[in-house]
Ligand SMILES: Cc1ncc(C[n+]2csc(CCOP(=O)(O)OP(=O)(O)O)c2C)c(N)n1
């Protein structure tokens with residue numbers, strides 16, 4: 001670990017002679033960078049050398065994909081840039097999946113990608129590939145340093161744009177451009193506030209909301225990014241409107257608030273779905289209304305097709321993109337919510353007249369869903385019943401409920417892609433923003449563990465917990481190395497069901513249980529953790545879940561990572577995408593039985 005105490009965070013002022021490496025590092029200091037994830041490489045060693053003097057900690061990781069995920073988790077809980085760096089060529093191509101994930105999580109990650117030297121570019125030398133086309137579709141902006149004199153300018157632009165557009169950017173630097181003499185000034189960061197939105201559109205929204213009889217708020221990721229929770233609460237209370245979380249954003253409204261009704265989408269809250277189905281006006285606050293977020297669930301088509309939809313998003317391209325809307329407002333969610341509160345306050349509101357009725361509906365739906373969840377101790381489809389009969393392992397739902405109950409206050413929870421992680425959506429409730437770090441629309445297995453590590457590095461004062469399937473852990477367990485070496489304490493909960501369950505569910509539902517490549521032969525993941533220098537425990541009884549969680553959280557404070565290996569049955573919850581598969585049809589004779 002670098003000694004941060006030696007770092008000097010004062011940024012040089014005025015036009016000064018320096019090297020491009022110094023310009024890069026000073027610009028990052030000006031942008032507030034204190035941590036960079038990566039694997040060491042000769043390409044950027046000249047800049048790396050002065051990180052400690054600038055008060056920048058370099059966090060060496062096991063795989064560059066892990067570095068991007070860590071930067072992603074870091075940015076999601078801190079609201080600051082997450083930064084990663086790698087060797088040109090193979091180090092940089094290892095960034096691809098991580099950056100695609102960060103792109104769809106709207107994380108301001110800056111990927112610094114040194115490239116082959118400018119004088120050999122195109123000759124097919126060592127570690128050479130075209131590094132801009134690879135990332136063109138998964139970054140908001142690509143800065144290429146085409147002359148060493150522009151190092152500070154282009155670096156600053158990459159950092160500014162990541163915040164402005166809320167997504168990853170790439171800073172591509174030919175490796176010989178770190179050296180030499182330049183004269184330049186370090187640019188000040190540019191931060192643009194998107195504001196509360198167009199006056200006329202706000203006035204329209206006020207008209208629609210003040211006549212609404214059953215308004216429902218859908219609180220999205222924009223509420224977190226704009227730090228707008230307080231304003232969202234004020235708006236909800238003024239309208240006395242139930243608030244649903246958008247899919248995988250369960251931390252966008254406090255679960256302890258009486259108006260909170262839970263998340264929409266896959267394995268979400270039936271209360272949220274039933275209430276939004278009744279809405280005559282939906283205020284979609286800081287959400288792009290992504291295509292997966294409102295898919296039918298539990299056999300319910302709940303999206304209110306006849307309701308007026310008022311959508312607020314900082315990115316105007318998202319307005320009306322997926323769902324038809326009545327009013328679109330390009331705005332910061334916090335500023336727009338505050339503007340609506342001030343314009344609606346003191347006005348006669350139709351929804352005040354039936355407040356008691358709506359209140360009763362909210363309470364009844366929430367209680368019904370709670371009761372159903374409480375009784376839903378295991379899956380009841382034929383496959384699940386058959387496979388879990390006689391198993392001594394835990395039912396996933398009971399284990400998830402026990403985890404929910406044991407969750408420490410202020411926890412940051414990352415979730416992976418998999419059947420049990422998806423079911424956990426019903427059991428993840430938060431009171432604080434920047435707490436839920438799900439793998440978002442990119443949906444890559446292997447996301448959650450490194451993201452929790454990055455989150456912990458940004459917020460060592462908060463407990464960090466990763467939920468990971470046993471298959472996905474096989475993709476990401478190498479970062480146990482980083483935890484042990486860097487003394488980062490997180491809790492990794494690995495759901496050991498011995499299968500790539502989410503995909504197996506498709507074999508069960510659509511392919512007459514013709515299993516291929518879905519069975520796992522796991523090592524003892526707890527023993528693997530110990531071999532890496534972390535702690536590992538195996539839990540096979542629901543009654544032991546809480547103590548294991550509490551114990552692991554204590555060890556986080558000592559910088560120790562604990563893997564809790566949960567032994568669970570092979571039962572499987574509802575699949576994610578019934579819409580995307582259909583029963584097989586075969587025309588050729590040799591495949592006839594494959595139906
Ligand atoms: C990188 C990547 N590879 C493959 C997939 C396809 N996939 C989606 S879910 C899943 C199974 C996850 O299994 P596991 O992590 O064991 O969790 P479980 O479903 O068993 O709870 C797979 C292979 C993916 N989403 N990402």
Ligand SMILES: [Mg+2]
Pocket residue numbers: 418469470471495496497498499500501
């Ligand atoms: Mg599994």
